[in-house]
Amino acid sequence: MWILFAFGSAFFAGMTAILSKSGIKNTDSNVATAVRTVVVLLFSWLMVFLVGSQDTLGEISERTLLFLILSGFATGASWLCYFKALQLGNVNKVTPIDKSSTILTMLLAMIFLGESITIIKIVAIILIGIGTYLMIQKKKELADTKVNNNRWIVYAVFSAIFASLTSILGKIGIEGVESNLGTAIRTIVVLIMAWVVVFVTGKQHMVKTIDRKSMIFIVLSGFATGGSWLCYYRALKDGLASVVVPIDKLSILITILFSYVFLKEILTKKALLGLALILIGTLSLLI
Numbered sequence: 001m002w003i004l005f006a007f008g009s010a011f012f013a014g015m016t017a018i019l020s021k022s023g024i025k026n027t028d029s030n031v032a033t034a035v036r037t038v039v040v041l042l043f044s045w046l047m048v049f050l051v052g053s054q055d056t057l058g059e060i061s062e063r064t065l066l067f068l069i070l071s072g073f074a075t076g077a078s079w080l081c082y083f084k085a086l087q088l089g090n091v092n093k094v095t096p097i098d099k100s101s102t103i104l105t106m107l108l109a110m111i112f113l114g115e116s117i118t119i120i121k122i123v124a125i126i127l128i129g130i131g132t133y134l135m136i137q138k139k140k141e142l143a144d145t146k147v148n149n150n151r152w153i154v155y156a157v158f159s160a161i162f163a164s165l166t167s168i169l170g171k172i173g174i175e176g177v178e179s180n181l182g183t184a185i186r187t188i189v190v191l192i193m194a195w196v197v198v199f200v201t202g203k204q205h206m207v208k209t210i211d212r213k214s215m216i217f218i219v220l221s222g223f224a225t226g227g228s229w230l231c232y233y234r235a236l237k238d239g240l241a242s243v244v245v246p247i248d249k250l251s252i253l254i255t256i257l258f259s260y261v262f263l264k265e266i267l268t269k270k271a272l273l274g275l276a277l278i279l280i281g282t283l284s285l286l287i
Contacts, residue, residue: 002239005231006247012228014254016221017095018262021086023217029083031206034194035215036222037079041191043226044184047233053178060177060185067173068182071166072189078162079190080197081155089152091259092267096135096278097156099252103128104164112168120284127281134274135267180233246285252278 024032048054060068085094103125109115136153173182198204210218228251235244256275259265267275 002235002244003247005235006239006244007250008231009228009235009244009248010251011254012224012231013248013251014258016224016228017086017091017255018258019217019221019224020083021091021259021263023214023221024083024087025214027210027214027218028203028206029087030080030194030197030201031203031210032214032218033079033083034191034198035207035210036218036225037187037191037194039219039222040225040229041184041187043223043229044180044187046226047180047230048184051178051180053181056178056181060181064173064176064182065185067169068177068185069189071169071173072186073193074162074165074169075186076190076193078159078166080194081159081162085152085155085159087152088155090265091263092256092265092271093136094152094156094159095252095255095259096132096274097153098159098163099249099278100128100132101160101163101167102249102282104161105167108164108168109171113171124281124284127277127284131274131277131279131281134277135271137270137274183229183233246282249282250279 020032020036023036082094082098085098106115106117106121106125110117170182170186173186177185198207228248232244232248235247252275256267260267
């Protein structure tokens with residue numbers, strides 16, 4: 001049953017990118033992130049009360065709390081960069097860069113957590129790296145001459161970097177707290193951070209200007225993220241993390257499929273080859 005939850009996590013995670021892309025077409029990405037984080041916060045605390053871990057809140061050490069807060073800041077920064085990249089670029093190009101955070105996470109885990117680096121991990125890193133490079137390449141005849149056209153790459157790269165830091169900081173912080181409770185605490189930090197950015201940039205008035213269609217997509221993306229987390233942590237509870245995590249990363253397949261069906265984003269042969277390499281590299285981690 002836990003394998004079904006793992007695939008459910010990948011499915012909802014894949015939907016998140018598409019729903020978010022649809023929701024930020026006519027909305028500032030920072031404002032949209034702040035709004036959807038409210039929904040995610042509700043989901044995260046729902047998980048806490050479902051497993052009954054709210055009673056352990058007072059047992060969290062200062063060290064654990066510090067790393068959870070730092071992880072929350074990293075998550076918030078990753079989300080802000082990710083949704084800005086989605087607003088500026090195509091989903092089927094932004095997502096591979098974001099998912100390549102797996103590479104940096106494995107390297108950081110080796111350096112800071114003392115995790116071993118195996119031949120299989122090295123092969124996976126190479127395949128995912130080459131695959132990501134192929135997926136973000138453009139045909140020369142399709143290249144856009146606008147200066148801002150490639151800004152999404154910068155945001156996507158920072159999204160991946162902060163996502164990797166989230167995993168490492170979260171791993172350290174989660175050691176002293178129940179995982180669902182740790183996620184809920186981190187989400188509070190993300191919520192505060194997202195709204196601080198909105199108010200600092202003076203965009204809080206834009207919340208009222210979000211049209212009904214965009215708001216629906218933004219809220220649905222929040223539900224999708226919440227659904228992904230519910231499935232992910234249920235899968236981790238009953239299954240093997242070494243199997244659950246790679247399956248969750250397969251959400252890139254769902255994202256690419258939906259981007260083709262709903263956003264009419266077409267992959268080139270080179271991009272398809274890149275996608276295949278990313279999938280092979282990800283699946284090799286299951287060995």
